[in-house]
Amino acid sequence: MSLSSQTPTMVAVHGAGGRMGQAILRAAPLQSDVRISAALVRPGSSLEDTPISALVGNDVADIDFRASLDPDTQLDALIDFSSPHAFDSAIALAVERRVAFICGTTGLSEQQHVTLHRAAQHIPVLWASNFSLGIALMQRFARMAAQLLPTWDCEIVEMHHRRKVDAPSGTALTLGEAVAAGRGVALQAAAVHGRVGRGSRKAGEIGFHALRGGDVIGEHTVMFVSEDERIELTHRANNRDIFAKGALVGAQRLARAAPGMYGMHDLLDE
Ligand SMILES: NC(=O)C1=CN([C@@H]2O[C@H](COP(=O)(O)OP(=O)(O)OC[C@H]3O[C@@H](n4cnc5c(N)ncnc54)[C@H](OP(=O)(O)O)[C@@H]3O)[C@@H](O)[C@H]2O)C=CC1
Numbered sequence: 320m321s322l323s324s325q326t327p328t329m330v331a332v333h334g335a336g337g338r339m340g341q342a343i344l345r346a347a348p349l350q351s352d353v354r355i356s357a358a359l360v361r362p363g364s365s366l367e368d369t370p371i372s373a374l375v376g377n378d379v380a381d382i383d384f385r386a387s388l389d390p391d392t393q394l395d396a397l398i399d400f401s402s403p404h405a406f407d408s409a410i411a412l413a414v415e416r417r418v419a420f421i422c423g424t425t426g427l428s429e430q431q432h433v434t435l436h437r438a439a440q441h442i443p444v445l446w447a448s449n450f451s452l453g454i455a456l457m458q459r460f461a462r463m464a465a466q467l468l469p470t471w472d473c474e475i476v477e478m479h480h481r482r483k484v485d486a487p488s489g490t491a492l493t494l495g496e497a498v499a500a501g502r503g504v505a506l507q508a509a510a511v512h513g514r515v516g517r518g519s520r521k522a523g524e525i526g527f528h529a530l531r532g533g534d535v536i537g538e539h540t541v542m543f544v545s546e547d548e549r550i551e552l553t554h555r556a557n558n559r560d561i562f563a564k565g566a567l568v569g570a571q572r573l574a575r576a577a578p579g580m581y582g583m584h585d586l587l588d589e
């Protein structure tokens with residue numbers, strides 16, 4: 320996922336004060352050809368009008384957190400890692416400024432996914448539940464295993480930090496989509512969330528289980544289980560830099576792309 324271009328890509332970060340926002344502000348100076356031109360926080364946030372260096376250290380862009388985008392700010396791409404409540408205004412801003420929208424926010428509604436596709440008629444849009452290289456590859460492995468092992472039971476287990484709001488994780492659902500695609504079924508028809516009160520397991524179910532605790536960054540396991548053996552595909556994120564780097568590469572790649580809906584595969588396939 321490396322890339323070099325002539326002029327730097329100017330990027331605004333929406334949700335800049337959060338865990339992922341801070342990871343992006345820290346990762347940007349290490350990424351060639353990217354500049355952070357705006358760091359957007361919730362209106363009323365205590366971070367508003369304070370220098371980003373005060374929160375994330377000195378080696379970052381010399382700008383302040385802002386609650387709105389200055390019309391004169393140079394911009395090629397907007398990266399959003401915020402919340403479903405803040406998503407609508409973020410995508411509206413990207414459409415208004417006619418810049419690429421790179422979004423990692425999970426827990427979006429069906430209507431918000433429709434909004435992403437509508438926006439893609441006007442601007443380049445990349446939404447991914449997980450910006451790591453490992454999960455992009457794991458999707459392919461999960462799809463292949465599901466195709467090769469159609470009768471094996473599939474359960475997806477994820478664990479995250481105690482502050483995560485949505486469950487199951489966006490990544491677990493994406494992995495479930497990969498399994499469902501491998502089996503040629505609709506995820507909605509096969510998905511079972513938890514087992515309380517459900518009785519014995521039915522053939523073809525794709526089970527989801529969410530664990531929350533401490534500061535776990537993100538762990539996902541897709542299990543394929545037969546009477547005699549079990550295959551487990553596991554991914555563990557050791558830090559948030561892997562997501563931040565993926566999003567920044569996405570911003571670089573999409574900044575000069577045609578309008579349309581893009582995915583992680585567009586970052587992997589050179
Ligand atoms: N796709 C991927 O690879 C990844 C996706 N995620 C997803 O990204 C999202 C954010 O995760 P994380 O950083 O851990 O969460 P945080 O809660 O740490 O950060 C979210 C930030 O968004 C801010 N925010 C809320 N409303 C607005 C607004 N109107 N304008 C600007 N900022 C706003 C919050 O501010 P305040 O606290 O003041 O309300 C907060 O700082 C989640 O949906 C998570 O699941 C996370 C990691 C990787």
Ligand SMILES: O=C(O)C1=N[C@H](C(=O)O)C[C@H](O)C1
Nearest residue numbers: 425448449483488489490537
């Ligand atoms: O909220 C998080 O932290 C994460 N969210 C994403 C998800 O919902 O899948 C990606 C990653 O696992 C971290």
